[in-house]
Amino acid sequence: MRWLVRPDAVALVEPLAGTGRVVAFDKRGGAAGVAGIVRTARALRAVGFDAAIAVQRSLRTALVLAAAGIPRRVGFAGAPGAPFYHRRVVASGEHARDRLLGLVSGLDLPRPEPAPDPRLVVDPRAAAEVAALLAAAGIGPGHRLLVVAPGSAWATKRWPAARFGRLATMLSREFDAVAVVGSRADAALAGEALRALAETGSGAPVAVDLCGRTDVAGLVASIARARLVVANDSAPGHVAGALGIPVVSLFGPTVPSFGFAPIGPRTAVVERALDCRPCARHGGDACPIRTHACMESIEVTQVASSARSLLAVEDAASHAAAGFAGGGAA
Numbered sequence: 001m002r003w004l005v006r007p008d009a010v011a012l013v014e015p016l017a018g019t020g021r022v023v024a025f026d027k028r029g030g031a032a033g034v035a036g037i038v039r040t041a042r043a044l045r046a047v048g049f050d051a052a053i054a055v056q057r058s059l060r061t062a063l064v065l066a067a068a069g070i071p072r073r074v075g076f077a078g079a080p081g082a083p084f085y086h087r088r089v090v091a092s093g094e095h096a097r098d099r100l101l102g103l104v105s106g107l108d109l110p111r112p113e114p115a116p117d118p119r120l121v122v123d124p125r126a127a128a129e130v131a132a133l134l135a136a137a138g139i140g141p142g143h144r145l146l147v148v149a150p151g152s153a154w155a156t157k158r159w160p161a162a163r164f165g166r167l168a169t170m171l172s173r174e175f176d177a178v179a180v181v182g183s184r185a186d187a188a189l190a191g192e193a194l195r196a197l198a199e200t201g202s203g204a205p206v207a208v209d210l211c212g213r214t215d216v217a218g219l220v221a222s223i224a225r226a227r228l229v230v231a232n233d234s235a236p237g238h239v240a241g242a243l244g245i246p247v248v249s250l251f252g253p254t255v256p257s258f259g260f261a262p263i264g265p266r267t268a269v270v271e272r273a274l275d276c277r278p279c280a281r282h283g284g285d286a287c288p289i290r291t292h293a294c295m296e297s298i299e300v301t302q303v304a305s306s307a308r309s310l311l312a313v314e315d316a317a318s319h320a321a322a323g324f325a326g327g328g329a330a
């Protein structure tokens with residue numbers, strides 16, 4: 001089996017799929033346009049696939065798979081690329097994970113039951129690089145690390161960045177260190193968060209800004225070091241969920257019922273009940289009613305309380321496991 005993914009997802013998928021089993025499809029770069037589709041299709045044809053599952057609804061992906069001559073092509077009914085699939089599966093299930101798993105029925109395979117939770121594997125090279133970055137900031141393996149991710153591709157999905165810093169201050173008894181993660185584009189947000197944290201003075205946890213200093217594999221490795229992650233409705237929250245790291249996700253213009261919230265027992269969502277929610281499928285650049293109340297009204301105390309609840313569950317689970325390993329109490 002091979003994976004056709006965006007170039008920035010190669011580092012995410014390769015540790016799971018295996019080296020040489022992931023093909024980058026840069027549809028906005030080298031594989032753009034008709035020439036890009038033909039080139040990619042030719043490369044896939046050379047491998048000689050028996051079947052393909054299109055997990056994206058993209059027309060371009062469907063065209064590539066068709067042009068590659070793959071004999072069995074499965075995708076979602078109603079997708080723009082659906083006319084190019086042999087089997088069209090009606091999406092069913094509340095979470096995106098379940099809808100994606102349903103695609104295997106298009107290959108007459110049984111849907112896995114119970115549905116497996118999303119999973120990611122940490123790349124050892126990235127783990128070593130992140131360990132070095134943290135060590136250079138005075139953060140060692142024994143430090144209880146809070147990872148915060150103030151970024152999002154969409155402005156309306158961002159909780160005010162300074163509040164991530166104030167949150168870290170509020171949780172300074174629970175954590176020894178804070179890492180801000182994100183891309184280079186999130187540098188200004190990281191700066192705001194860290195300035196707010198620095199206002200705490202001498203009692204503040206040690207902090208490091210990792211934004212733009214790692215690749216995607218490094219983001220995964222950074223999150224794998226966390227005791228807890230706090231993120232907007234964005235990639236770092238999903239990474240934490242897939243690694244089994246406790247995560248508090250902050251939702252504003254989108255809602256978990258769309259099916260894209262991190263799943264698992266170590267996840268929590270903080271959101272406000274507002275009549276205007278949801279206002280967008282993916283978020284937007286500006287609040288249509290100009291209040292941005294969905295994010296502005298989420299208080300630091302609420303998020304801290306959610307974080308502490310998750311930590312309490314974790315602590316209880318570790319104590320129970322320690323008791324079980326030790327033979328348990330009479």
Ligand code: SF4
Pocket residue numbers: 156252253254274276277278279280286287288289290291292293294295
């Ligand atoms: S309309 Fe409501 S949900 Fe949408 S961005 Fe504005 S406050 Fe948030």
